[in-house]
Amino acid sequence: MRRLWTLLLCLTAIQSLAQHQPAIITLTAEKLHARVREWPYPANGITVPTNAPALLWPATNGKTAVLPMESGSAVPEDPNIGNVLYKVMLSTDRDFKKEVISSAAQRWAVYPLHQALKPGRWFWKYAYSLKGVVKWSWSETYDFVVSARYANAKVSPPVSTVLKRNEGAHPLLWNMNSRGEDFYRNNLQNPEAKIFIAFAEKLMLAPLPEEKPQRIIDTTGKTALEKKIIVERMYHGFGDAVGTPVRNLCIAYQLTKDTRFILDAKRRALNLANMDPNGLATGDDFTGGAVLEALGWFYDAGYQLLTPQEKDLFVKVITLRAKRVYDHLPNRFELHVSDNHVWQITLRNLAIATVAVINDVPEAKEWLSYMYEVWSARFPVLGTTDGGWHEGNGYFRVNFKSVIYLSQMFGDFTGVNYFNLPWMQNLPYYLLYTHPNGAASTAIGDMWENIPYIVNGEAWFAEALSFKLNNPYLNAYVNRIKSDQPELFKGTDDYLLFRLLNYTPDRKSPEKSFADLPKTRLFKDVGVAAMHEDLSHADNSLSSYLMSSPFGSSGHGHASQNAFTINYKGKVVFGGSGYYSNFSDKHNLLYYRNSKAYCTILADSLSQKIGEEGYGWIPRALSGQHIQYALGDAGNAYGDIRSEFWLNRFKQLNLQPGKDNGYGDAGVTCYRRHMLQLEGGYIVIYDELEAKKPVKWTSQFHTPYSKIEGQEIENASRQDFLVKNEDVIAAATIFACNPIRMTIHDQFYEPALNWNKVTDDKGNIKDFKNQWHAGITSLPQQRFRFLTIIQIKDGKAGLLKTIADKDNNCHLKIGNWEILAQLDGTKPAALQVIGQEAKALFSYGKLPIRFQGKTYTRKTSGSSVLLEVSNGKLNSQEATDELPDVAKYDKIKKTP
Template sequence: MKIFIAVFISLLSINSFAQQFGVKQVNEAKLHARVREWPYPANGITVPTNALALLWPGTNGKTRVLPMESGSEVPEDPNIGNVKYKVMLATDPNFKSNVISGKEQRWAVYPLHQALKPGKWYWKYGYTLKNSNNWIWSETYNFLIDPKYASLQVSPPIETVLKRNEGSHPLLWNMNQIGEDFYNRNLHNPEAKKFIAFAEKLMLEPLPVEKPQRIIDTTGKTPLEKKIIIERMYHGFGDAVGTPVRNLCIAFQLTKDKRFILDAKRRALNIANMNPNGLATGDDFTSGAVLEALGWFYDAGYDYLNQEERLRLKNIITLRAKRVYDHLPNRFELHVSDNHVWQITLRNLAIATVSVINEVPEAKEWLTYMYEVWSARFPVLGTTDGGWHEGNGYFRVNFKSIIYLSQMFGDFSGVDYFKLPWMQNLPYYLIYTHPNGSASTATGDMWENIPYIVKGEAWFADALSLKVNNPYLNNYVAKIKADNPEYFRGTDDYLLFRLLNYKPDRKIATKSFDDLSKARTFSDVGVVAMHENLADASRSLSSYLLSSPFGASGHGHASQNAFTINYKGKVLFGGSGYYSNFSDKHNLFYYRSSRAYSTILADSISQKIGEEGYGWIPRSLSGNHIQYALGDASNAYGKIQSEFWLNRFDQIKAQPNKGNVYGESGVTLYRRHVLQLAGEYVVLYDELSANKPVKWTTQFHAPYSKILASISNSVNRKDFITENDSLSSLATVFAYTPISLVVHNQFSEPAENWNKVTDDEGKIKDFKNQWHAGITSLPSKNFRFLTIIQIKTGAVEVVKIPNDNEGICEVKVGEWNIKAQLNGNKGAALIIDGSKSKSLFTYGDLPVKFQGKTFISNLKGSSVLLEMIDGKLIKKEAVDELPDVLKYDKAN
């Protein structure tokens, strides 16, 4: 969003920009395609780098590659291996000057491992069928290189990476070069000593056998449910048998004690004998974990294997690795985020590949592919702002790969991937979206599993702080360690990373969160986080607005323009329902839909699931007493188009139609303004339009509180109270025309933990009913809601409820005077004036007076925040600014 900040002496501000319109419309069918549908970069954009990655739509030789992903029931396109590609670049459209010609390759990404000179560049890609030399070329695209990016570090070509892996074992983590230093540096490391004692006990554990991790009754279940339950019974088996091998290898490298590597050998040979097609190690997660463990030992214990054992391990590693790799080129790199691979399997394959890079000829191609895709696509569910699209609950599943693949590819390339803009901003995403002692944004799969910061999040933040020396991150980690010392008393998955980066004399600088702004926007993933006191979120108010350009893809939900309110560390309003898997009715018809979120339904119809159901954050402002965000979900509604999700409905023999939550609702405009005000108030102002009259429902979900309806004598005002053991709140909703309120504690699709899903502590989750409130209008094409939520329950003084053609609603709550235009046929307008705080927010064309003087906005259609600070007027003004994906990588 464009923000203009200035210090004013006079309030009367009129200039030549007064007629500029600040509102932008987005009409793209989607902002992120599930499988790439258009080339990048194109349309003459100025790319924010000097060595970009070229991306283009894949083909099977006849059509685009079908949108399949790992774990999906949608069959893989059988022809993905039928083609090969190459690219050409030049500084002229005829490809005669400064020509760069790529080699033939099987995949549809081309990261440039060389700096391009500033100016205009042209490029095209071609493909041909295997065993053919008849190249079919695309049209020519162009882009600009800005001189200001000339000094950026460029990753080396794959030849350099392969050469760095030509040495003797152990290759992983550069141990053949740093092994002696690793040993000496950790001789007196207290954590290393504790880990060695742990490894001593580990050697006493019996060899594992192929059996379920848990037993779950499948009686009476459907074939699909039985399949999911059986997978659930073996879930985690690969880690259970593989992790001890890794740990014993690390213990050997810390001590040079042969007992550790010989016991690792005993275990590795045991799991090498396990059936690669069996239930225990046959799926992508369990097989990947076994593959990684075998790679660990083959590399670290190479000198302790005879020729027959080496051949045996090499063959099983090759078999399991090819099962992963053969399904990647011309598919995986095209996908917006094939979750299983990015989360886990890519790391498994990379570790195994390096272990056999000099013994298995195909491994050089495997590593080439992974390095190129990593260079072109990481981070897949964010760009530069540090955010992650799917929410904090499932972000955790990516943590190990983010840490270890960044370390590994950094070892190979010499590039410090922790210096990427996304990595540098990641600390702020952690701090703002999941403050210590508080709940998170309450969106996306498994959000309910993190009522507070759990172990995996704590370990990740600690590991990140070793490479991203951010004083706010260091403070965050220190607070977590002070509040949760039990998280750091044993070993964990980030031990090796800490050992590799151990510096006993490391200086740790911290800064107080008081130095940070009260709000921060992560527009790439569509989150605005607003805090009363970021340094003490466990005892204060936090609120979030969610509207994602990625849409409801992957583990994300149809939660565009949803809000979350956390108070004293707990979710007051937020998402509701429970995650068990992708494919039951509760998940598809409730938990993943807009019905589970505090957002708007139109004729009781949800937003779309899939990349097509997207939102975005046009603007935000942060002041001392007022925090503000605007979300746009105008493109989030309509029929589901994603083949992946339509297949999920087919699996349970149900249709996503109007009788089942989904369908065409006719929504053409949904812009939600959210303001957090000093004194523990939250204000929502909704602008709504459709191409036909619809019943608009604004929803409120209180997953941990009870909701009670209040009696109201006004037909266009409704009140309800939330209460639990520690707090209560009052919500008041105003409209121009009559509205109705329904309060209940039932899910529209019942929740049953038939899959015996567990929480982070391993306890089976209890799917309890939760409380919900819905306030619905009469059918209308254009409509507005004004909602005032006050955490400390008190009276809402109504100065004026609209009952005439003007439609102006005037409300007083605490120190705040609120004036809103609720007539949907008139221009939207909102003014919030705080007498004590000497702060004012204004949007729209209503006349404004602040501190006794008239104010006129510089930019028509803007949002303006005025505050008196130390006797000076500080003005911040914002108009719509498009997210980066629309600036750099849009379809049209």
């Protein structure tokens, strides 16, 4: 009886807590992810989701905080970042007298704990000192809690163990000094290995490369900045073109033990070693990094074939090129939300070269220590646990090789299976939900337009992951791609070595049907809600996406908070527009990267902020059989641009990020977008908008591959248009409670010019064609609502009926669905969708819920409710706002 009473008391306490938990959470932080770290982690007494957290803190140059400066940026590097040392101290008591853990002095501002902490409260602080100065300046004390639930979690080993495992004889890379014989024997009958060896035979016949451009582009009439970018473009890919053959010949040698391959690799590597490190061909971070990696590959695999003089040459050149990368990393790179070039490519280049010379170059042990510590503390940099990637699929693929090979490399050194990380385990779902086989992707972020369908890099990456994850849904995804696009898997590719390292002749690849998965999946840490009519046949059905990123528009991300994308029969119907010609030319800054290019809201014709400060998030999502739902919040996305990095980009182009160019502060305080996908080909979007003063609200619609035609409507508070292409006719209707006007055109706010001769994935120079756009604009209103109904069908759109409503709600009927919405901004927001035939209902707000002849009372005021009857049983779901991980754990204040 005592146990029963205890249980009842606990349940009562939980219910009471739930009742007092607010349904709607308002975030007030200026940013959730700082461009460089501005506050310590973990702090504020949070319970960390691990038993060995990484300690992170703001860096200093000895006088001021370290400012943002990416590799390749025009922002000059702080010359004093290399003059600082740090150390940290942890303890179970605030006075640091019990169970104290102290670090040695180090050059970098991260400290991953490679030991399991006992459960309970821990205190920590960090200090810095200038090199050569004994005095240490200590921070205040921070605290966090380790939960007993993580007590048995495996912990990565310390740096000393990693260095110890690299003390053996060559070849060191991929543990070939111990794995090499097994690698050779295991692949003797591997059909793919045999094909590759035949490929390597032909490779030896190719002439030695010359230091010359990959392509010629006319620079006549271009500005100095444009000329610099064009020259880089002319040599882009040179490093891979000359370095990849060296790697491939080394792999062929390890597969066959045939010295012809390694001797030809030597011939080519010596040619690379004699190339001008300051020349145009191999002087930048990408081309130089690829050459560095190739030199490391041969030095390791062909070490026994080098004369003392040749060893000296390779050590000298590798050290020179490696230091060019490494010397700009400590006390800078680890602080950035993501220094893209390094994470994408040069970290992998440096790691491979470093392991190759680890026992011959004294500094290399520091290089490897740094990379391992940053990897342990920061990977995955643009995701957390949900499997998503902030920048969208277009630029995610640039990170694929590093994700695969650095996970393999550090796993070899540590015994830790990095493919077991929660992010890795969820990654298959991100791939198949955001880029289904035979269908378009989410249409956001830089270069999204280059991947209207799955391209070779994505296919190879998914296949490589399947070797480690063995997820039955991932296996099905890969096998479908192979079946539909077998041409992608012919010949060799960059993931061959990974497949050879993990080859098992009798490997089983169990599959499961996508029909077993929910129709909707939320990736809340990167802000993507994916809704599918039929995930198994996304190439012939309706898919929609709502995006609102906690990362803001950092890196290759865009100011696209609360933007939606709608795909039908595998093609983008509504989505982003414009073209990626360069990271920050005029078209990029004034259109492609900002909110004008997305199906989201403008306030007084002004874009959301570019930078980490212009963030959004997705508080809710519900997955049903007939109704899919997501709620995005972009209330923090608007205002003046504050990021010094982006302000510098505008300055380089002599542009002002003011109202004349579509930027500025319209005083937006609330933008909550509810998006529903209904069975039968219907999308419902309900926008709650509020500002400090009356503003003109514009709801935007972009159709990058279709034409928009306006429809004549007598009702001033309603606008209709059609979207037409060869596969579909989509009908859109937008309602408001006040007059709204519509503008349709096929021009960009800033013209798109392919001055940089950007090519598609097949190498063809892209034609930057105009695209169609519609904008629906209100009169100035402080509080405003839009209701949008979109029908996407093969044939003629269904009739949208307006029903008289005694409570002055907008009351509609379309197909088998009934929709009620409160459009008066002075009244509480409300939306209800009822499907009598589908036996499904969605409700938000205070409208009474009558479902299947019964009255339903929501548990929490302000929640979103989804009710459906399946097999005679009621399925009830209720959602309130839930924070992304970064707002739960890594925050400045204790409460948002």
